[in-house]
Amino acid sequence: MRLILLGAPGAGKGTVAKMLTEIDGSVQISTGDILRGAVKDGTELGKQAEAFMKAGDLVPDELIMGIMGERLKEKDCEPGFLLDGFPRTIPQAEALKTLLADLGLALDGVVNLNVPRDVILDRLTTRRTCTDCGAIYNVKSNPPKEEGQCDKCGGPVVQRDDETEEAISKRLDVYNEKTAPLAGFYQNEGMLWDIEATSSGVVVNTIKEKLGL
Ligand code: AMP
Numbered sequence: 029m030r031l032i033l034l035g036a037p038g039a040g041k042g043t044v045a046k047m048l049t050e051i052d053g054s055v056q057i058s059t060g061d062i063l064r065g066a067v068k069d070g071t072e073l074g075k076q077a078e079a080f081m082k083a084g085d086l087v088p089d090e091l092i093m094g095i096m097g098e099r100l101k102e103k104d105c106e107p108g109f110l111l112d113g114f115p116r117t118i119p120q121a122e123a124l125k126t127l128l129a130d131l132g133l134a135l136d137g138v139v140n141l142n143v144p145r146d147v148i149l150d151r152l153t154t155r156r157t158c159t160d161c162g163a164i165y166n167v168k169s170n171p172p173k174e175e176g177q178c179d180k181c182g183g184p185v186v187q188r189d190d191e192t193e194e195a196i197s198k199r200l201d202v203y204n205e206k207t208a209p210l211a212g213f214y215q216n217e218g219m220l221w222d223i224e225a226t227s228s229g230v231v232v233n234t235i236k237e238k239l240g241l
Pocket residue numbers: 037059060061063080081082084085086087088089092112113114115116117120190199
């Protein structure tokens with residue numbers, strides 16, 4: 029399957045994407061994970077992206093398109109891909125359209141995960157992430173078995189730098205200003221699936237139904 033997952037930070041894009049990868053071997057592509065990896069490894073990309081990320085701002089479109097132009101050509105994308113956190117601006121969506129046309133690939137749909145703001149705020153402040161494999165936990169609803177240690181890879185499970193209250197509030201403002209308009213963009217393309225997203229299990233079942241799986 030080839031899907032875009034749209035939705036505010038904390039809407040559950042990563043969780044839903046991980047569940048969908050188990051269905052047909054499609055790969056999850058999270059620009060946030062790629063960027064955090066680059067920051068951790070101290071690469072040139074990481075150095076350029078770090079300050080934007082820490083402040084809760086978007087990384088410039090050119091950097092993101094450079095990453096995605098390469099990533100979508102990789103062999104593991106052949107069974108399909110779940111774009112998690114990309115595109116995030118109208119120029120990225122337009123550039124993606126050209127990129128997919130060049131690669132001869134079509135999207136199955138664009139999933140818009142709708143979650144009330146109070147649920148988002150609660151999820152983000154209680155979310156913890158493994159810095160090694162990106163696995164997502166929640167201190168209230170899904171803590172790791174050993175505090176601070178990833179069940180899957182044993183890596184450190186921490187609160188992200190951009191999940192302080194100040195950065196979260198900035199990220200939600202940036203989302204409303206720059207990313208929310210993508211729903212209209214994909215509605216016009218006839219590709220938008222609006223889904224109420226309080227439960228990731230229900231979301232995955234709805235997506236499966238739409239894809240006839
Ligand atoms: P995420 O894990 O998707 O919430 O992304 C974390 C941070 O990485 C965002 O707040 C942005 O600073 C940056 N980022 C991730 N994806 C993008 C994108 N498609 N465009 C611009 N910045 C991005």
